[in-house]
Amino acid sequence: MKPPVCDLCHNDFSSEMCHAGTGGGMVQFADYRPLGQGCAGHPHGYEWFCDEHLASARALASLSYSDARAALTRQYAPLADYPPLASSDPALWITEVGPNPAKIFALIRQAMGLSPNVARNLLTGLPFKVIQAWPQQFRVWQEALIQAGAQVEVRYPSSKSAWAEQADADND
Template sequence: MTPPYCAVCGKDFRGEYFHTGKGGDLLRFRDYAPLADGAVGMPRGAAWFCRMHLEDARTLDAQPLGEAIEVLRRRFGGFPPPAIGPMPDPELWVVCAGSNLAAVLRLVRSSSGWTPAQARERLMAGPFCLASGWPCELAPWVELLRQAGASVEIRYP
């Protein structure tokens, strides 16, 4: 099976799909043919679509895959080929420091190793990426930052 790269835009949503089961989905089209038992690869007539193109692709699933992708590419335009590489780790983003700036600043410094000036500069600049890693590695920081009043999110590059 090919990894989750959108058949329209090439977006790599492997990380989000692996960690959460979201980010897009595998669709079967009219010409879908399952693989034989024990076979590996991608079934004919099936393709991955990111969340941005998923609903549009679903409206075309009664067509053969090739025709559906042609329609979608005409509708959305051309995209550069996907950058193939290792699966990127999810990122912990601080969206807003909240009212308890001192506590959030202390946590940002602890998790990043930044100087007080660097941490304060990032907090004042707006949303920023604090760390990347597996969700279980980021979870303690998410909880501590939320307890301190910060708004945070896990983003999948």
């Protein structure tokens, strides 16, 4: 089977699919034919789509794959040229500090190994990434930050988010 990469925009959402079972889904088109028993590969007419394009693709599932793909391309053109995904681990982000900034300050210094000045600067420039790792590795920090009143998010990397992060870095 193909990995979870959107057939239309080529956004690789395999990290989110692997860790959370979300990020997109597969669509079976009218010309789908399963592979024969004992065959390996990916069947024609059964494609991955990211959350952004999944509903539109499902609405065209009664068409052949090529007709549906042409209609989707017309609907969404021009499409971004997303780079391949370099890292597949999700990241823990702080989106709001909450009522206890001193506790959050201490936690991010400990979690990230930061100097006081760097930690202080992060707290004034929300949101920011605390750690990128396997979710079980940052669960302790996630729970501690939530208990201290911070609002946190687990963000899953995708080709689309990597592209946006690179654009942000280029603008800095």
